[in-house]
Amino acid sequence: MSSPPSDADEGVVRVSDLRKTYGETVAVDGVSFDIRAEEVFALVGPNGAGKTTTVEMLECLRTPTAGSATVLGRDLRTDSRAIKADIGVVPQSFHTFDRLTVRENVALVRRLYDEGHAVDAILEELDLTEWAGTPFDSLSGGLKRRTGMAMALVSDPTVLFLDEPTTGLDPDARRRTWEQIEGLADHGTTVVLTTHYMEEVERLADRAALLLDGRIEAIDTVPNLIERYGGAIKVVVRRGGTDSEPETDESVRPILEDAATEVYHTESGDLVGLFEDRDRAQETYSRLHQEGNGRAIDLISAGMEDVFLRLAGGTPDARGDLQ
Ligand SMILES: Nc1ncnc2c1ncn2[C@@H]1O[C@H](COP(=O)(O)OP(=O)(O)OP(=O)(O)O)[C@@H](O)[C@H]1O
Numbered sequence: 001m002s003s004p005p006s007d008a009d010e011g012v013v014r015v016s017d018l019r020k021t022y023g024e025t026v027a028v029d030g031v032s033f034d035i036r037a038e039e040v041f042a043l044v045g046p047n048g049a050g051k052t053t054t055v056e057m058l059e060c061l062r063t064p065t066a067g068s069a070t071v072l073g074r075d076l077r078t079d080s081r082a083i084k085a086d087i088g089v090v091p092q093s094f095h096t097f098d099r100l101t102v103r104e105n106v107a108l109v110r111r112l113y114d115e116g117h118a119v120d121a122i123l124e125e126l127d128l129t130e131w132a133g134t135p136f137d138s139l140s141g142g143l144k145r146r147t148g149m150a151m152a153l154v155s156d157p158t159v160l161f162l163d164e165p166t167t168g169l170d171p172d173a174r175r176r177t178w179e180q181i182e183g184l185a186d187h188g189t190t191v192v193l194t195t196h197y198m199e200e201v202e203r204l205a206d207r208a209a210l211l212l213d214g215r216i217e218a219i220d221t222v223p224n225l226i227e228r229y230g231g232a233i234k235v236v237v238r239r240g241g242t243d244s245e246p247e248t249d250e251s252v253r254p255i256l257e258d259a260a261t262e263v264y265h266t267e268s269g270d271l272v273g274l275f276e277d278r279d280r281a282q283e284t285y286s287r288l289h290q291e292g293n294g295r296a297i298d299l300i301s302a303g304m305e306d307v308f309l310r311l312a313g314g315t316p317d318a319r320g321d322l323q
Contacts, residue, residue, distance in 0.1 A: 011070075012037045012159055012190045013058060018067035020053050027053040029214035030067065035159075040181065040191040042201045042222075044304075045211035046312055046322045051194045054211070055161055058192070059089050072158060085113070088157030090148045092164050098137035102128055105136055106150045113155040122154045126180060142173030149180065159190045166200060178203055196317070198304035208304070210311055217311050222304065229310045230302025232274035233281040235260065237288060238296035239269030252288055252295065259284040 011034035020028040028050040035041045043051045056062045058071055060080035069076045071083045096105050107119045123129050126146050131139065136147060145165065152160060165181070166174040181204055185191055195201060201208050202222060209219040218225060237252050253271060256263045259280055260273030275281035278301075285299040308314075314322030 011035060013041075013069065013071050013192070015054075015058070015069040016067055018054070018057060018069055019065045020050075020057060020062060021065045026214050028057070028064075031211070031214070031216050032067075033209055033216060033219055035190060035192060036207075038185065038188050038190055039206040040185050040193060040204050042193045042195060042205035042208040043211060044195060044198070044201060044208055044308070046314070049211040050214040051211055052163065055163065055192060055194060059087065059161055060084055085155075086158050088152035088155060088160040090145070090152045090160070090162050090165060092167065094148045094151070096136045096144075096147070096151070099135055101133050101135055102139070102143075102147050102150070103132040105147060106154050109151045110154045116155040117153070119154060122150050125183075126150045126153070127176075140173075142169050142176070145169065145173075145177065146180075149177075153184075157189070159192065160184060161192045163194050164196065165193065166195070166197065174200075198308055201304045210308065212312055218307070225307050226302050226304060230304075230306040231310060232261070232276060233278055233302060234298075234300040235273045235275065235281055235285050235288065236298045236300060237271040237273075238298070239271075240295055252291065255284065255287055255291065 013033075013035035015034070016032050017030045018028055018032070019026070019030050031050075031054060043054060045051050053062060057064050057076065058069060060076060060083050064076065072086050074082050074086075076083065097108070100108070103119060103123060106122060110116055110119050117125075120129070120132070123132050126149055128143070128146055128150055131143055131147075134143075136144065139147065149162075149165075162181070166177050169177065178200065181191060181193070185204075191204075193200075193205065205222050207219065207221050208225060210217045210225075218229060220228070235256065237256070253263065256271065256273035260275055262274040264272055266272060273281075273284065275284070281299060285297060288295075288297050312322060
């Protein structure tokens, strides 16, 4: 691997007014952003927003219609060979030899590179050692995805692109994938992630960009996005009693009314206080716990789902369709 030009430190990926059209369709409509060294950067947006087209241009798989970008200081248009040598890519569906084993598939990729990890070391790092001799086509979905990750990581890439890494995985496999991505980030790999799971963004991403109709609607650190667009924090006093005999305990209402910016009852009888200020919400929550007669009380923070809802007008389901 040759050394990248020195300005790479300023932005591992630098994108300036990038556009891609397919005939009449404008898939990416002039996006500009930087991805910093060693961060986990998430690209989110509903189906058709232009995420895949954007990352595929950065992976040198599609040619931009206009604009420019560098990856590790190298120009996308003129230096795609060098870029490809320095990045790892795990697309949603990737090419493997199905009858070859996990180790054989990873070894095949390893041979394409002058430098990289030992095959067995990367299998161990990804907890694949016990599956090393298993043919790829008899693996579970989660193990197939993990093999894809091993194939992308065996060349020791500086930047790793992951396209919806946990779509279709069961909760256990998803959690494991998250731990592996966290491990990569801890070891200095820059990770570029596209995902429909806002929980994944909150857990993994340092910064996120929300793409809508081929344009960046918002880009910032995850806490900043939540603070700016997530809306109010809720303190919810759950309704007591039974369905037939609901109990409305109004004794706690003055406490909420004193502190919250707005108080209302939900249709199911819960009492909700809205807060802009986190400390104030926390104090009120603690006080209600002391004086709430054992009533169940929840503190519900705004999250990336709220950001998505606010900016995109819906929340994405597992396939990215807005609900
Ligand atoms: N090869 C292509 N030819 C024509 N139109 C395309 C092509 N690829 C993508 N598009 C269109 O470009 C737009 C952006 O698609 P893209 O796949 O980049 O979105 P996305 O945000 O990745 O969506 P998803 O979450 O479904 O993957 C869509 O309108 C899509 O139909």
